[in-house]
Structures are given as C-alpha cells and as structure tokens.
Amino acid sequence: MNADMQDLLAFLAVVRAGGFREAARTSDASASSLSEAVRRLEARLGVRLLNRTTRSVAPTEVGTRLVERLLPALGEVEAALDVVNHYRDNPAGTLRINVPANVARTVLLPIITPFLKRYPDIRIEVVVEDSFVDLLAAGCDAGIRYDDRLEQDMIALPIGPRTQRFVTAAAPEYLAAHGTPRHPKDLLQHHCIRGQFAGGAMPVWEFERDGETLRIDALGPLLVRQGAAFDLAVGGALQGLGIIHLFEDWLRPHLDSGALLPILEPWCQAFSGPYLYYPGRRHLPAPLKAFVDFVRQQVPSA
Structure with a gap:
C-alpha cells in the first residue's frame, strides 16, 4: 500500500x-x-x-475537515472491495456496531454469539456509547438505539425483545433498615442510587399505573455516569447502599437469586424494545448485510 x-x-x-x-x-x-x-x-x-x-x-x-472528506472516499473503496465478498461462499470482513451499555449487556450477546458461529470469517467490533452519534462520522456500520425515529436515509429494524421494563429494587438489608416504599413518592425519603448522562443531566425515574405517570427526582449517596458504570451502581445496591431503578434484564440475575427484591411492581414502566439502524444505501457491505438478514430471521412475525 x-x-x-x-x-x-x-x-x-x-x-x-x-x-x-x-x-x-x-x-x-x-x-x-x-x-x-x-x-x-x-x-x-x-x-x-x-x-x-x-x-x-x-x-x-x-x-476534522480532512476526516469529513476521507470517510466517504474510503467508504467507496471499501464498497468496491466488498463486491468480492458476494462471490464468496461465506462473507468476511469487519462489522462495527455502536450500542448503549445495557444493549451490549442484555440484548447483543444472545444475538452475536450464534451469528459469529454461523459466520466465522466476520469480526464484530462493538463500540459502547450511550449518546446518539453520527454513525458514519464515528466510523460505524450500524447502531442500536431505543427510538425508531431516525435520521433521513436510515433504516430501523427491530432487534431483541420488543418490550422491556424498568424495575425498582433494593437489597433485603436496605429494606429491613429503612422500610419498603409503597408509593413512588415514598422514594423521596429514601437513599436512591442515580445515573447521570455525559452532559451532566440526571434522568428522573418514571413510574406508571392505571394511566397515571409520575416522575421522581430522588436523591442518594451514589451518582454514576450512564453506561458501564452502572455495574458500580448495581454493586452498591447489592451491598445495601440504596434503591436502584434499572433495566429489568440487567437486574434479573440478582432478582432471581433474591439478592435484590423488587419494589413498587405495579408501577413498573414498560417501553418498546431497541432497533438496529443502518444507512439505507442500496449495496450494504457483506458483513452488515449478513447481520441484517440474521436479525430479520430473529424477529417474530406479526
């Protein structure tokens, strides 16, 4: 070269x-x-x-200007080279996916494991990032997020569970010492382990029951940045530090073992599952096309 x-x-x-x-x-x-x-x-x-x-x-x-000019040009080169992939028995190459931390933990692994076993010549690079990014500028082929309202020329494809929930939970030790909240407003009197976006904003905890929606902005002894740092938040909850409000799938092993006890269950808020999104160009790189086809096969028919 x-x-x-x-x-x-x-x-x-x-x-x-x-x-x-x-x-x-x-x-x-x-x-x-x-x-x-x-x-x-x-x-x-x-x-x-x-x-x-x-x-x-x-x-x-x-x-920055040089990067902006180089990426489309290199994309064309990669697309030209990828034509060879269509003449192979098995597609090969690298697929770069941008995902939030909870997707990497609870959604992606059950999908990429069988995918990579089926396509051993494909390599997946996972970029964990909770903010919404420009895929092409970030050098990624596809992303996974929780909103199907995407930029123009992007395609959204359902991936993973179609319904998920947030669960509020605490260790038995904490509940024994501080009591069990019976209503979301009771959380204002408790120690709550909170998350924070990279920009500094703290998302409030939302609860819903019988058409009533409540947004609770509770305080607590531990604040962590959204993403992989939630492992620290979960660890704090397991040790009785306070109440946590997180994806049910993330907490499921600890709920099943009894290390964490769910609270305010009638108020658990459900939301739609994530989407795989990617540029809607006519000729997809072979690794991305193989992944899209594989994901389509996993989506239950309506």
Whole structure:
C-alpha cells in the first residue's frame, strides 16, 4: 500500500479511537508507529491535524475537515472491495456496531454469539456509547438505539425483545433498615442510587399505573455516569447502599437469586424494545448485510 495512504489510515484510526494507545489496541500497529505516521502526514501536508495533550487527542479544524472528506472516499473503496465478498461462499470482513451499555449487556450477546458461529470469517467490533452519534462520522456500520425515529436515509429494524421494563429494587438489608416504599413518592425519603448522562443531566425515574405517570427526582449517596458504570451502581445496591431503578434484564440475575427484591411492581414502566439502524444505501457491505438478514430471521412475525 502507498505510504501516503498508510499514513492517512493511521490518522483515521487515531481519530476514531480517540488516542494513539486506543488505536493501537484495535490495529496491528504500535502507538509509537501510529504517532510517527501522523507526524509524517502533518509534515507532508504542512498543517497540524491533531491537538495532543497528556490526556486526550482530538482533530484540529483542518483535521476534522480532512476526516469529513476521507470517510466517504474510503467508504467507496471499501464498497468496491466488498463486491468480492458476494462471490464468496461465506462473507468476511469487519462489522462495527455502536450500542448503549445495557444493549451490549442484555440484548447483543444472545444475538452475536450464534451469528459469529454461523459466520466465522466476520469480526464484530462493538463500540459502547450511550449518546446518539453520527454513525458514519464515528466510523460505524450500524447502531442500536431505543427510538425508531431516525435520521433521513436510515433504516430501523427491530432487534431483541420488543418490550422491556424498568424495575425498582433494593437489597433485603436496605429494606429491613429503612422500610419498603409503597408509593413512588415514598422514594423521596429514601437513599436512591442515580445515573447521570455525559452532559451532566440526571434522568428522573418514571413510574406508571392505571394511566397515571409520575416522575421522581430522588436523591442518594451514589451518582454514576450512564453506561458501564452502572455495574458500580448495581454493586452498591447489592451491598445495601440504596434503591436502584434499572433495566429489568440487567437486574434479573440478582432478582432471581433474591439478592435484590423488587419494589413498587405495579408501577413498573414498560417501553418498546431497541432497533438496529443502518444507512439505507442500496449495496450494504457483506458483513452488515449478513447481520441484517440474521436479525430479520430473529424477529417474530406479526
């Protein structure tokens, strides 16, 4: 491959991963070789493409413009090469999916395990991110979210359970010490373990019963960022720190074991299941097409 192209790919890998070490983990190159490739590219172009600090790496304005022009061009190259895939007995390549943390934990695993066993030449990269992102700008082929109202030219396909619930629960130790809430408003007098979006906002807890909807903004001793940090929140609830309000599937093992006890069950709020979304272009890359077809086979017929 031409050296210029190799340096461009190294630059893109660093931008997508958000750092040299992170990019090295997902490529065959070392962090130092990626850094040297970006330096060569910057020297050749005569501009700085990345702002580097001890904690982060981010594209400059000109670096962002270069990424915006490169991604569609590389997408066309990948699409051209992917034509070969259609002449193979088994599709091959990499499928990059952007998903929220709870989807990675409760929805995706039961699907990708049989999928990868059926298609051993396909590799799936899962990017866990709870905010809604621009798929193409993030270098992803598809995403999973909980809303089928998507951007123009995107297709939404049901994936996983079609109905899910939030469950409110606490450890027996906590309930024995503080009592069991009988109404959602009682939570205002309890220790509640809360979540927080990356931007700082805290989603309120919603409850619904007989057409009545309540939004509770309770306080507590532990606040965690949405996503994988919820493992810490669950751990706190298991140790009697307070009451947790989370996806039922996430808490199910602890509910089944009795380590957590459900409360306010008549008020549990159900919501529609997630959707796989992807660009509605005519020719999908072979790994994505195989995954879409596989997911379609899992959706129960109406």
